Amino acid sequence: MIPLMHAIEMRSVTKRFGALLANDNVNFDLAPGEIHALLGENGAGKTTLMRILYGLYRADSGEIVVGGQPAHIASPKDAIGLGIGMVTQHFTLVPTLTVTENVSLGQAGGLAFDPKAARQKVADSAARFGIEINPDALVRHLSVGERQRVEIFKALYRNARVLILDEPTAVLVPQEVDVLFETLRRLQSEGLSVIFISHKLNEVMAVCQRITVLRGGRAAGTVNKSATTQKELARMMVGRETFGVTKEGARAQGEPLLRVDGLLVLDKKGWPALKGLSFDVRAGEVLGIAGVSGNGQTELTQALAGTLKPKAGNLRVGGRNLTHASPSQLAAAGVGRIPEDRHEGVVGELTVAENLALENLQDFTANGMLDHRRIRENAEKLIAEYQIKAAPTTRIRALSGGNMQKAILARALSRKPQVVIAAQPTRGLDVGATDYVRGKLLEQRDRGAAVLLISEDLDEILALSDRIAVIYEGRIVGILRAGEADAELLGLLMSGAKEMADGIKD
Amino acid sequence: MGLKIERVPAPVWVRPLIPIIAVVVTFILTAVLVVWAGANPLEAYYHFLIAPLSSRMSVLEILVKATPLLLTGAAVTFAFSSGYWNIGAEGQLYAGAVAAAWLGTLLGGLPSFAAIPLMIVGGFAAGMLWALTPALLRVKLSVDEVVTTLLLNTVVLFVISFLLNGPWRDPVSGWPQSPQIAESTVFFKLIPRSRVHVGLIVAAITLIVVWFIMSRAALGLRMRAAGLGQNAARFAGVNVERTMLAAALISGGIAGIAGVGEVAGIHFHLIEGISPGYGYTGIIIATLSGLDPLGVALAALFIGLIDTGAQTVSRALGVPAYLGDVVQAALLLTTLGMFVLQNYRVTLVRGEKRA
Numbered sequence: 045m046i047p048l049m050h051a052i053e054m055r056s057v058t059k060r061f062g063a064l065l066a067n068d069n070v071n072f073d074l075a076p077g078e079i080h081a082l083l084g085e086n087g088a089g090k091t092t093l094m095r096i097l098y099g100l101y102r103a104d105s106g107e108i109v110v111g112g113q114p115a116h117i118a119s120p121k122d123a124i125g126l127g128i129g130m131v132t133q134h135f136t137l138v139p140t141l142t143v144t145e146n147v148s149l150g151q152a153g154g155l156a157f158d159p160k161a162a163r164q165k166v167a168d169s170a171a172r173f174g175i176e177i178n179p180d181a182l183v184r185h186l187s188v189g190e191r192q193r194v195e196i197f198k199a200l201y202r203n204a205r206v207l208i209l210d211e212p213t214a215v216l217v218p219q220e221v222d223v224l225f226e227t228l229r230r231l232q233s234e235g236l237s238v239i240f241i242s243h244k245l246n247e248v249m250a251v252c253q254r255i256t257v258l259r260g261g262r263a264a265g266t267v268n269k270s271a272t273t274q275k276e277l278a279r280m281m282v283g284r285e286t287f288g289v290t291k292e293g294a295r296a297q298g299e300p301l302l303r304v305d306g307l308l309v310l311d312k313k314g315w316p317a318l319k320g321l322s323f324d325v326r327a328g329e330v331l332g333i334a335g336v337s338g339n340g341q342t343e344l345t346q347a348l349a350g351t352l353k354p355k356a357g358n359l360r361v362g363g364r365n366l367t368h369a370s371p372s373q374l375a376a377a378g379v380g381r382i383p384e385d386r387h388e389g390v391v392g393e394l395t396v397a398e399n400l401a402l403e404n405l406q407d408f409t410a411n412g413m414l415d416h417r418r419i420r421e422n423a424e425k426l427i428a429e430y431q432i433k434a435a436p437t438t439r440i441r442a443l444s445g446g447n448m449q450k451a452i453l454a455r456a457l458s459r460k461p462q463v464v465i466a467a468q469p470t471r472g473l474d475v476g477a478t479d480y481v482r483g484k485l486l487e488q489r490d491r492g493a494a495v496l497l498i499s500e501d502l503d504e505i506l507a508l509s510d511r512i513a514v515i516y517e518g519r520i521v522g523i524l525r526a527g528e529a530d531a532e533l534l535g536l537l538m539s540g541a542k543e544m545a546d547g548i549k550d
Numbered sequence: 551m552g553l554k555i556e557r558v559p560a561p562v563w564v565r566p567l568i569p570i571i572a573v574v575v576t577f578i579l580t581a582v583l584v585v586w587a588g589a590n591p592l593e594a595y596y597h598f599l600i601a602p603l604s605s606r607m608s609v610l611e612i613l614v615k616a617t618p619l620l621l622t623g624a625a626v627t628f629a630f631s632s633g634y635w636n637i638g639a640e641g642q643l644y645a646g647a648v649a650a651a652w653l654g655t656l657l658g659g660l661p662s663f664a665a666i667p668l669m670i671v672g673g674f675a676a677g678m679l680w681a682l683t684p685a686l687l688r689v690k691l692s693v694d695e696v697v698t699t700l701l702l703n704t705v706v707l708f709v710i711s712f713l714l715n716g717p718w719r720d721p722v723s724g725w726p727q728s729p730q731i732a733e734s735t736v737f738f739k740l741i742p743r744s745r746v747h748v749g750l751i752v753a754a755i756t757l758i759v760v761w762f763i764m765s766r767a768a769l770g771l772r773m774r775a776a777g778l779g780q781n782a783a784r785f786a787g788v789n790v791e792r793t794m795l796a797a798a799l800i801s802g803g804i805a806g807i808a809g810v811g812e813v814a815g816i817h818f819h820l821i822e823g824i825s826p827g828y829g830y831t832g833i834i835i836a837t838l839s840g841l842d843p844l845g846v847a848l849a850a851l852f853i854g855l856i857d858t859g860a861q862t863v864s865r866a867l868g869v870p871a872y873l874g875d876v877v878q879a880a881l882l883l884t885t886l887g888m889f890v891l892q893n894y895r896v897t898l899v900r901g902e903k904r905a
């Protein structure tokens with residue numbers, strides 16, 4: 045029944061994207077029946093390496109050996125043929141089809157699709173792997189965790205003996221992570237091997253036997269879990285000993301500077317994305333908004349940035365009603381905004397200097413004419429102050445993610461806003477830039493600004509917030525002080541399993 | 551063996567070469583047609599490109615042709631750079647021409663130095679007015695301006711047909727043409743024994759103003775921001791709708807001036823077919839220029855050259871004059887193709903399966 049288990053070896057794999065070396069002579073090997081972590085920061089090249097193994101990219105050089113035989117993997121079809129399955133960061137399920145249909149999709153059998161037989165086969169197979177899924181459920185009714193389970197099952201159903209999971213926990217709440225880990229251990233006990241991609245140290249320590257660390261496209265080493273520590277892994281991952289920001293203890297907090305009351309906002313399709321959302325942020329505190337992706341964070345960010353008009357509710361900044369204010373009115377009223385997607389915050393084809401001036405253009409204009417000297421001086425000052433690696437005349441799209449984010453930060457914070465709205469401020473940044481951005485946000489709090497941090501990274505929320513509000517399906521389902529919050533309670537709130545009584549505040 | 555296509559932008563220095571390469575490619579492509587029309591391609595291109603530059607008459611004629619093209623090219627560039635796709639310069643030009651024909655009979659009592667500026671202002675206002683409805687529909691109701699501005703180009707022709715066959719029909723000749731405009735409203739000649747009129751200066755000044763606004767004015771930065779990244783511009787506080795509206799109206803106004811020039815400088819009354827498509831050619835010019843005012847000047851002169859050349863070719867070699875149009879259209883397509891292609895690198899892969 046179970047085909048021969050086989051080891052995988054990737055030897056000196058190199059992959060370039062233009063000038064960028066995404067994988068640099070990487071060696072990686074997977075033993076039969078192990079859970080092997082691929083650990084590394086964002087941009088370290090983890091996804092690229094695995095896409096090569098799964099036939100989605102072609103390596104520029106290097107070889108792949110499967111079960112002792114050199115393998116030519118030119119497409120996912122070849123990979124599946126070798127018993128390799130991959131669950132990517134973005135799911136590939138069709139929401140309007142059932143689980144059975146999704147799993148059977150693209151399977152051999154041609155036109156002679158027998159729904160009953162297919163359903164039975166799926167149900168039997170799921171039972172055999174011990175994976176709990178309802179074959180008849182429509183995928184669009186499933187939670188993210190369940191969809192992921194379907195993706196994993198889909199790979200198993202195609203006889204995968206090696207399972208690649210690309211950052212599977214990024215979309216899960218802590219409880220779902222536990223379920224996933226149990227599933228992986230059970231599959232392992234059946235003899236499957238798993239490549240588990242993550243950038244979270246505690247996770248790889250919890251579930252893996254061996255860990256290969258990638259840093260800047262190179263393999264920084266492979267270690268046994270039993271012979272390493274989180275500290276050592278962190279050092280291998282970032283190339284230095286300590287990292288992270290330290291938050292000064294709770295400060296005396298002042299007046300609420302940002303008040304959001306009963307905000308009702310529709311998403312692009314006209315469905316309510318925020319359903320009467322309320323909270324306030326005081327001077328000198330960071331309020332973190334925690335939640336699983338897609339629970340209204342995007343719409344909240346846009347409503348607070350002035351780019352999405354609320355249907356009902358109120359938004360007050362320092363007592364002024366700014367519910368229907370435009371982005372420029374908000375900026376002028378002292379709201380510093382960091383958008384969820386960097387590229388929606390800067391115009392890529394304009395220069396760094398032009399982008400830095402755009403938000404406060406009236407300060408750089410006389411009689412409708414641009415004051416190019418002031419624009420350049422402003423850019424030079426901010427570039428120095430925020431350590432942006434760029435010249436004023438560089439097109440901003442040429443900047444790395446970290447430098448682009450610093451530019452956005454510089455623009456938003458240079459006029460000492462009383463309210464700061466930071467959405468996913470460190471998404472996709474390396475550790476150095478992440479620390480820098482977090483440090484700047486804490487600096488704002490320490491000088492007395494009200495900081496709203498909307499982030500899907502729970503560690504970030506826990507590291508920076510004085511209070512934590514959990515958003516679930518467009519509502520705040522609980523607000524806790526940072527001291528009372530632990531991952532488990534937050535997880536329950538984030539998954540909608542629990543709701544705290546109204547009006548919990550300080 | 552196969553082709554590998556990757557998204558790798560060409561180096562920066564390639565950009566300015568694109569129009570030149572496009573011209574060369576176009577001439578190679580259209581050579582087939584020239585041969586088909588029974589002429590020697592080299593000879594044809596000699597007449598297209600060189601012959602018009604060899605006599606005073608035809609050089610000046612290039613300037614005459616370029617005058618409206620400088621304006622429509624500037625108009626389209628202005629709108630496009632803000633992300634407003636004004637395809638209606640042709641209609642706006644006609645609106646300006648109507649205004650000129652009307653003011654030209656009205657302002658006869660004024661001296662030239664007062665009448666001519668008023669003609670220009672009137673044409674600008676008329677072009678703006680003709681551009682107003684699609685612009686409002688676009689910014690208020692998100693109605694696609696490509697469709698509406700294009701439709702209005704046809705509508706204006708009906709309006710003119712009505713005017714010329716009804717109220718404005720020349721009472722003397724009975725022809726469908728408006729009465730002659732007054733002497734003082736005529737755009738005087740810049741160069742004796744030619745058709746080059748003061749409109750060329752107006753066009754040059756307009757182009758300089760356009761350049762100035764686009765690169766030096768706050769409006770210009772807002773326009774470029776809106777055109778290059780609408781969402782990011784909006785996030786950064788640019789009122790994208792108001793910016794587009796301004797760009798659309800100014801664009802319409804500039805196209806309107808082109809119509810004034812044709813009436814007051816060339817025809818002296820309004821007739822149907824006053825423009826052989828200057829508004830549409832403006833789109834080609836704007837695209838060739840890469841939305842750069844200096845590029846507009848070069849492209850307008852170049853198209854003026856081909857237009858003049860096309861007539862020489864047909865006279866000298868007996869090929870149809872619309873060969874010039876074909877060359878222009880091919881030029882637009884190649885340029886557009888090159889603008890797209892510059893973002894990719896195509897390589898030949900041998901001996902391997904396709905990745």
Ligand SMILES: Nc1ncnc2c1ncn2[C@@H]1O[C@H](COP(=O)(O)OP(=O)(O)O)[C@@H](O)[C@H]1O
Pocket residue numbers: 061064065066084085086087088089090091092093
């Ligand atoms: N298709 C691609 N084209 C160009 N660059 C890419 C592409 N895919 C990844 N990269 C770049 O390669 C590097 C490694 O990316 P990736 O493998 O996704 O990292 P990770 O998964 O470890 O976060 C990054 O700098 C990324 O921007």
Ligand SMILES: [Mg+2]
Pocket residue numbers: 087090091092210211
């Ligand atoms: Mg990745």
